[in-house]
Amino acid sequence: xxxxxxxGEASGDLHGANLLRAITALQPACIFEGFGGERxxxxxxxxxxxxxxxxxxxFTEVVKNLPTVMRNFSIAKQAVTERRxxxxxxxDYPGFNLxxxxxxxxxxxxxxxxxxxxxxxxxxxxxxxxxxxxxRLMVILPFEQEYFAKHGMEVDFVGHPLLDTMGNGAEADALxxxxxxxxxxVALLPGSREQEVKKMLPAMLAVRAQFPEYRFVIxxxxxxxxxxxxKLMPGNDAEIFTEGTQALLKMADAALVTSGTxxxxxxxxxxPQLVCYRGSTISVMLARKLIKVPYIALVxxxxxxxxxxxxxxxxxNPENLSRQLRTLLASExxxxxxxxxxxxxxxxxxxxxxAAQIVVRFVQSRN
Numbered sequence: 140x141x142x143x144x145x146x147g148e149a150s151g152d153l154h155g156a157n158l159l160r161a162i163t164a165l166q167p168a169c170i171f172e173g174f175g176g177e178r179x180x181x182x183x184x185x186x187x188x189x190x191x192x193x194x195x196x197x198f199t200e201v202v203k204n205l206p207t208v209m210r211n212f213s214i215a216k217q218a219v220t221e222r223r224x225x226x227x228x229x230x231d232y233p234g235f236n237l238x239x240x241x242x243x244x245x246x247x248x249x250x251x252x253x254x255x256x257x258x259x260x261x262x263x264x265x266x267x268x269x270x271x272x273x274x275r276l277m278v279i280l281p282f283e284q285e286y287f288a289k290h291g292m293e294v295d296f297v298g299h300p301l302l303d304t305m306g307n308g309a310e311a312d313a314l315x316x317x318x319x320x321x322x323x324x325v326a327l328l329p330g331s332r333e334q335e336v337k338k339m340l341p342a343m344l345a346v347r348a349q350f351p352e353y354r355f356v357i358x359x360x361x362x363x364x365x366x367x368x369x370k371l372m373p374g375n376d377a378e379i380f381t382e383g384t385q386a387l388l389k390m391a392d393a394a395l396v397t398s399g400t401x402x403x404x405x406x407x408x409x410x411p412q413l414v415c416y417r418g419s420t421i422s423v424m425l426a427r428k429l430i431k432v433p434y435i436a437l438v439x440x441x442x443x444x445x446x447x448x449x450x451x452x453x454x455x456n457p458e459n460l461s462r463q464l465r466t467l468l469a470s471e472x473x474x475x476x477x478x479x480x481x482x483x484x485x486x487x488x489x490x491x492x493x494a495a496q497i498v499v500r501f502v503q504s505r506n
Contacts, residue, residue: 140166140502143224144173144184145215145239147232149331149361150400151254152176152190154300154491155230158253159184161495172222174215176361187218190362208235215239219248225502226251226274237265240272249505253277253494254300259286260440266290275501277494280441281484295497298490301404304385305488324354325464326391326410327377328384328401331360333367335397338417340371343395346461347377353468356380358387393467395460398449403437406447409478411467413460414438414449438477441484446477 142162146155156178159171163183171184180186188211212235219227226249229236233256240250255278258265269276269292276294278284284296329339340357347355356378357368365379380387384401388394388408396402398416405412414436434440438447448463 140169140499141222141224142169142171142173142226142228142498142502143215143219143222144171144175144179144228144230145232145236146173146175146179146230147190147235149176149190151230151232152178152361153304154254155179155184156182157300157303157491158228158230158494158498161491162498164492165495165499172218172224173228174211178361188214211235212239216242219243219246224248225505226498228253228498230254231256233265237268237272241268244272249274249501251275251277251498251501253297254279255283255287255294259283275497277497279490280437281486295493297493297497298487299403299485300490300494301400301407302485302488303491304404305407322354323352323392324356324390325350326380326387326394326396326405327355327357328387328394328396328405329357330397330399330401331362333363335418336360336363336368337371339397339415340368342417342455342460343415344372344377345457346464349461350464353392354378356387356391358384393464395464398435398451400437402447403441403481406438406474406477406481409474411470411474412447413463413467414447415455415460416449416451417455418452438481442477442480446480 144155146152152175155175159179159182162169172187173184174188175184175186176190227243229240229250229252231254237256243250250273252273255276256265270290274293276287276292277297278287278294279297279299281296284294287294327343329336329343344355357380359365359368359379359381368379384404385408388405388410391410394405394410394412395415396405396412398414402412402414416435434445434449435451436447436449439445450459450463
């Protein structure tokens with residue numbers, strides 16, 4: 140069995156690696172080749188293009204890097220044409236992957252898609268192409284199964300892969316009170332891509348002087364070096380944590396988190412958080428015209444209310460951030476209630492194994 144796999148961001152690399160390991164457990168001789176990061180390489184994939192050539196966010200950033208995007212597409216087409224994999228396995232990263240799916244279907248290559256594009260939030264016009272070009276869709280949010288099935292797609296809800304990253308018994312372990320660090324700390328998760336870190340980290344660090352009793356600790360993203368972070372720090376003296384997001388969150392009293400999957404990870408670990416986002420003016424103007432949902436944080440979308448506070452664009456300023464963080468640090472039990480609700484909605488671990496079974500059965504049925 141041979142699969143061509145594409146993940147273009149750090150979260151896709153993480154969840155893709157777990158999925159590849161689960162597929163290997165079922166099919167030890169499976170060959171993986173494609174685009175991804177260090178985690179997918181460690182899981183046995185031959186990486187043709189790394190995350191440093193893939194992770195662009197926002198309209199203006201994609202346009203600016205269009206030659207690289209086109210080069211990536213050419214590399215993928217050539218590799219797929221030469222190797223003729225049994226299927227494409229596409230993980231999130233919709234701007235690139237939906238286009239690749241369309242091309243692959245014209246070549247007669249089956250397409251499986253794991254972690255659906257959030258077309259229920261914006262760009263619902265993509266649904267028609269998804270229905271035509273994706274043979275099997277594996278979704279990770281409970282409401283997505285009904286949504287995509289309503290639009291005529293073959294879809295399975297497999298659970299959220301974040302629960303797989305928390306180890307066995309994640310639900311029980313996470314609900315145990317977190318050990319307090321000796322020195323109170325605030326975790327800063329400014330994103331996984333250079334463009335967003337450049338915007339978010341200075342905004343987060345702007346309130347540091349107002350909380351002298353707390354350590355401010357930055358979670359380093361895979362693929363970004365420490366020197367990059369140091370250039371964005373006044374005085375170059377903030378701490379950088381390199382041992383992974385979950386380890387950092389487990390010792391944190393609160394977190395400032397850039398909108399994305401990290402908001403859900405933070406909530407599942409029971410850590411109080413503020414969700415922060417600031418993009419380019421053009422990207423945010425376009426988003427506000429096109430996005431159809433009332434929140435940007437996954438936690439709030441899943442629970443259907445503003446369970447965690449969102450500070451977006453102009454609202455993300457030192458005065459608001461300082462006031463909201465002080466309130467957050469003084470609050471009690473709210474994060475534990477949010478955590479319990481999320482586990483009830485998302486269910487248990489095993490998304491990677493369930494998705495792997497679907498992939499293997501699908502490919503075997505075609506051979």
